[in-house]
Amino acid sequence: MDSHKKEIIKATVPALEQHGTTITKVFYQTMFKKHPELLDMFNQTNQKVGDQPKALAFTVLQAARHIDNLEAIVPAVIGIAHKHRALNVLPEHYPIVGENLLIGIKEVLGDAATPEIMDAWEEYYGEIAQIFIDVENGMYQNADWDGFVPFEVVKKDHLSDDIVRYTVKNDTVEYDLRAGQYITVKVDPTDYPNEALRHYSICSINTDEGLQFAVKKEGAGETSGVVSHYMHDGVKVGDTLELSAPAGDFLLNHEEDKFLFIAGGVGATPVMAMIEEAIAADKDSKFIYSVQNAGMHPFKDEMKAFGEEIDVKIKYSDTEGYLTHEDFEGLTDRSVYICGSMHFMNAMIKVLSEVGFKEENIHFEPFGPKMSVIGETVAASN
Known part of the structure; x- marks a missing residue:
């Protein structure tokens, strides 16, 4: 990006600080209306309570703040890229996100979002998107398996009033777990209009009986967790769950003592x-x-x-x-x-x-x- 456009991006930081979450809320509403198939990939409870728009707003803000030194946001990019790979986010999704993010910026900022500002952000988004695409491409190549594969539930243990541990097996795939990673479950909950994907942390590196992860039954009423309630109430031993390969960068550094x-x-x-x-x-x-x-x-x-x-x-x-x-x-x-x-x-x-x-x-x-x-x-x- 040329220096003039970088200065334009940096000049938008105060507006992003003030209106960032509003922009991202408009972005999600617009994108889901145009592309309801993407509802599968997003946790709608996080949308309702505001965590997801807040997270995206801060990511966009950090990208603007660090336009002269994008290495500063590499750790955040890697963490998000792990989630994207686990959800099967693909290069063709990025233009959809970019189009609707620009709509959010324009709608919220109004006349302040001049053609010059919108042009700069369109180019900058393209650069950031390519960084994610390149990072995620490497993660796809290194994943233990492609896409989602079926695992049989062989054990279901109630660990507390609201937490259940699942042990699942698929003898046709091989995997090399690291403590701190998570798997992603894809289910089709009863009375829910979409498939739903959720990340759940692996709770043991011992895989003698299978891969183990735990699920807390989240919330109630409007903010109840669709997937967690379905997992607790509807999934039983002998059922099949679709899982994507382990992911995540929350890993022990063995150079520390x-x-x-x-x-x-x-x-x-x-x-x-x-x-x-x-x-x-x-x-x-x-x-x-x-x-x-x-x-x-x-x-x-x-x-x-x-x-x-x-x-x-x-x-x-x-x-x-x-x-x-x-x-x-x-x-x-x-x-x-x-x-x-x-x-x-x-x-x-x-x-x-x-x-x-x-x-x-x-x-x-x-x-x-x-x-x-x-x-x-x-x-x-x-």
């Missing part, structure tokens, strides 16, 4: 596999887990077994309160791996920063659009 694992609620799911991997590698590890109460506490037996190998602290928020600064004092020399809800993630990252953990040593995976967590963290620090 001392780990602190932090999880809240169902956020324990990927962390369980990571602790298995850390123990197998003889890493100095500690685990701090927050959950509402004993009835909501999954993986009780596994955590008890971990306690024989590493230091494990479990805190029930109903009776002992939430995690605070005191829970992390004296641990700032450790690399942190943290997972939980969006609210939990935002609170914990703030606390860890205030205690003195270095930003580069905090690795996280929220159960929701990651960029909305990054966005709120950045906003809180400004």
Whole structure:
């Protein structure tokens, strides 16, 4: 891009800061109206509560802020690209997104979105889209299998009041799991107009009985999770689920020697596999887990077994309160791996920063659009 157009893009940053989420809400509404087939790929609950528009708005904002140094957003690009590969997002989808994103910018900014601004953003979007396409092409080539393949449900274990672990098998495919990865399930829920795709974290690196992942039954009423309720109530042992290959960049860095694992609620799911991997590698590890109460506490037996190998602290928020600064004092020399809800993630990252953990040593995976967590963290620090 020439320098003049770059300056135009940078000049739009204040407008994106003010109107970004409104722009992306218009974008999604317009795109889904024109291309209802894409509803399959998006979590409609995240649309309703606003997490997905917020995440996209911050991604677009970061792209504008870093137009002179796109390397700064490479980690975010890689994380999003993993999700895209898992959902089977293809190059032909990008022009659709670009067209409707530009419509959102024009509709919200009105006369302020001059032809010169729109032309600059059209060219810049094309450059960003090509970066994603190139990154995702490599991920498709390296995936353990292509597209979605059938797995049989061989076990269904109720781990807590609202969490179920599924063990699934397909003896015709080979895979090489890494702790922290997730699989993507494609289902056709009863009384739902579309197929639906959801990411679920792998909860063990032990695949002797099959691939294991856990699902929390999310929400109620208008914000109830379509797929999670269907999985809990409609999927039974012997049924078939379609899965795409493991994906994700929330992985242990084995060059680090001392780990602190932090999880809240169902956020324990990927962390369980990571602790298995850390123990197998003889890493100095500690685990701090927050959950509402004993009835909501999954993986009780596994955590008890971990306690024989590493230091494990479990805190029930109903009776002992939430995690605070005191829970992390004296641990700032450790690399942190943290997972939980969006609210939990935002609170914990703030606390860890205030205690003195270095930003580069905090690795996280929220159960929701990651960029909305990054966005709120950045906003809180400004």
